[in-house]
Amino acid sequence: MDYKDLVKGLEEIVKTHYYKVMGKLKETPVLITTLEGTINLSVLKGGKLENLAKSVIDVASPKPQLDYVPFTRDVEKGKEVHSVYTVNLKGEESEVSSPRKRVTSIAYDEKTIVYTASSAESTSLYVIEGGKERKLADVPPFLYISDVDGEYVVGAEAFRGGLRASEIVLFTLDGEVKYVTPKEGSVNWLPLIYGGKVYFTSDYEFSGERSWIYSYSLKDGNIEKVVLKNLEEFRPTDLYYDPYTQLVFAMKDGETRLFLGDKMLDTPEGVVNGATVIGDEVYFSHSSLTSPHKVYKLRGNSLEVVIDSKSPISGKVDFVKVKNGDVEVPTFIITPNNGKKEGVVYVHGGPWSEIDNCWDRFISSLLYLGYTVIAPNFRGSTGYGNKFMLMDIGDVGGGDLSDIVKVRDYVIEKGIVDKVGVMGYSYGGYMTLLAVGKEPDKWEFGVAGAAVADWVEMYELGDDFFKGFIDVLFNGHNVDLMKDRSPVTYVEKVKAPLCIIQSQNDTRTPAVPVLKYCLRLQELGKRYELHLIPDMGHLIYTVYDIVNLIFPAALFLKKLEDTKGG
């Protein structure tokens, strides 16, 4: 393939748009889009998207009865230093707060905006009322606010009291705090207030295997199960319930089924990442591993594409569960049409995230280059129950790495591919470097973006939120285990050629330990390349960010391919 053809296809992939229906303001659908090369807040009017605000990071869940919504922006080139703004349906913006901290969650109602923010020292919950801001409370780093309604602010605190638990937290605006849990040690999540009740999901009845929807009465404290018979039959692993519209997003094995109340809607295979109801129409955004994001309108049984997209790639999606001892590793295998017999184990980030059947620009780039992509949901992944998700605590880079290696061996043994490289971003970049260091004979190459090279140094450079994150991952501040699970410890064993991509302003997986890892590779005479990218942090905001990540990887792979055996 010539460079111009290579870049032509990659450019199409890079420029596919992301759409996510966030909800509605006054019967107008509100979406996150990437229409102008950045992440924007947009509205859908007359079948067309209009931008409300550019370069948006996080958006509060829109309130249907209001005509504005608060959001955050990164004010230091990817360093995740945020300010808080509001924008109304006319596109009028105002900055309401400049905490210049990492804002980790945000919510609002007609009177109040609340948000949590982390600095180097601490995480706090702030309240803005009538233009005045005050700190309501210092909170643990993993407390996320999801709603405010009148007197009450509601959120969920992960890893509370025993690392595997997550509880609902209720604040009153005069500073009282109350924890709500249907059962000690259960995982309770995503609380929203509606009609005097807090709706949330919990796995307490299903021992961490799957979740269901419950309500907590603000009046009498009663916890009730929400009864939805058809949904129950589907047996979703994870759910998201919007009490305003009665939409339920039901997730299982990397697919989403959308329910309106108890009625399963006729959405295409893949992932519905957002939806809202306007009158008798359901607007939803959707994609799959081989089809970029589109926006649909469903009225009765009539499905219409409102915002279309064209796929630059084509291929076949398989879903298998690969046994690794007692663990089953749910794995997507995506085979491009007319590809080669070479594969890439693509490791997702997080670790508390997943590869589901939705569009991914990294995966589609690999498919475009002719690689079969093998995407394991190793232990620690979301989407397969909280027990599975929390198995990696205290064992990062242990069981999860063994899952990845097992899946790699599986695709070789089954003859699906002849050779395998490994690639990933963030936690996936970490896994990539660890895999080529600890299992050097398994991989043809490694492509690691925004990788963890050294947990110990990363901890020292982290803010309150990321120190907390690492403490949770390692089940406390366990320096010996952090060293044992750091790629820099195994740098001498690396055999596979490496392509390392790192953003300069990354405040999650910072650049300095990665540069030091590369200095070691250099001194040891290992074959590697490094692309250090400025004006960018850990998160991918713009088309340039994607280009900066995908192009070097693609050129690295092209060169490996072209110079095979020579």
Add this chain to the structure above:
Amino acid sequence: MDYKDLVKGLEEIVKTHYYKVMGKLKETPVLITTLEGTINLSVLKGGKLENLAKSVIDVASPKPQLDYVPFTRDVEKGKEVHSVYTVNLKGEESEVSSPRKRVTSIAYDEKTIVYTASSAESTSLYVIEGGKERKLADVPPFLYISDVDGEYVVGAEAFRGGLRASEIVLFTLDGEVKYVTPKEGSVNWLPLIYGGKVYFTSDYEFSGERSWIYSYSLKDGNIEKVVLKNLEEFRPTDLYYDPYTQLVFAMKDGETRLFLGDKMLDTPEGVVNGATVIGDEVYFSHSSLTSPHKVYKLRGNSLEVVIDSKSPISGKVDFVKVKNGDVEVPTFIITPNNGKKEGVVYVHGGPWSEIDNCWDRFISSLLYLGYTVIAPNFRGSTGYGNKFMLMDIGDVGGGDLSDIVKVRDYVIEKGIVDKVGVMGYSYGGYMTLLAVGKEPDKWEFGVAGAAVADWVEMYELGDDFFKGFIDVLFNGHNVDLMKDRSPVTYVEKVKAPLCIIQSQNDTRTPAVPVLKYCLRLQELGKRYELHLIPDMGHLIYTVYDIVNLIFPAALFLKKLEDTKGG
């Protein structure tokens, strides 16, 4: 410009071929070409190029009476660790020696191959006779062999006895050494043996302003001036004389005139980088700053293109001399058609090299991107007399940097461009980093390839040849001056966004000091990007090497351009 259009044009530039007529073997023209993406030794047969040997580094001057030629190859991926081979007109190769050292010069006749090679400790002259190799002598690092004929090996030793001198050295194969100089302190160069005489160039009659051709009689030691009246009228600054064919390459102000004996041949404007005579035909290779390499055949007054090329760019070439105190800085200014009002000061490597009117893939890439290229031949450049060339000794990064800054100010003052960046490779990369550190307000951006970041650490990592090189540049081992002239000393003052490109296997300007410089940039929060390239050393051998250097620079510039003011 879309990425696909950007890459399409760059790919055309990257894939333009290099041709250099080296001479002839048995009436067959021998050329260096880049036909198959690497540097090859080729022959011209029936108007077509045929490859004799792939991945060639250095080739001895071909002997017309023989049907083979020795050459060197890099056997460690760009580390400039060489082996010596021969290849004949049938393409039959054999490896004749594996010194695994940096071979710095090579020559041969029907009985003997001689070469000089540097290791970490020393540089030696080796002789291969009848398949047997022996060391003839340890030699200084800057002694270059250019011919062997029967009993005599001839070369030139630069920087002998007083750094500004260069003398002819004559070895006999039984180990006697004799220095020949027409005048103490003069610069004598490029000796070739023909008809019992050693022909060479010298500047002794013109006080380092320009050179002429002389002969030294092996019989009686007489030195005679070669009389060529028309050539004398042209007043060339530098010359290269081939006594076998009587071709003279006469260079002045970045242009070459080709003479056959005393007759000036009708070659196009630009640079003739090689030629030979076959019967009554002259074959020569040629290019200019706006026209890639071609091979021509000249018969009488009839000029024919034998191997053609198409230019991916178009523009206007101006040549000016910019005053900087007592020094005039010869400068090429190349303005692309339909370009923008932005310029790049492109600093050549060396420092003992020059930008002349010949094709350059870096410059043409910048023109393609719409930049006006300003290429100063700062003090220390070749092509303008030895006095000018040696002015930088003991003052690297001093007067030469002031020349570059002066030329930058000149193009701004004259309104030729509104803004200027700086870019260069090797010594040009060094100048780039030094310029953005010492003159931070002058530059919009910097692109530095294979840069010197720290002379002190580079010295420690260098072999005998490069330690010698640095000692010459600094007029002795002057550590204080080395620190004062190292970019790392000024890293805190850097303002311009930087794109740094570095090869992993570079043994001239090694990667470690550059990585450490980047670590400092990172710690200081400077805006920079780094692309560290594997499988490549200092020299540019393959299409991949060029892609690896040019693409990151072009993407960096595109992003700067696209995100202007935002």
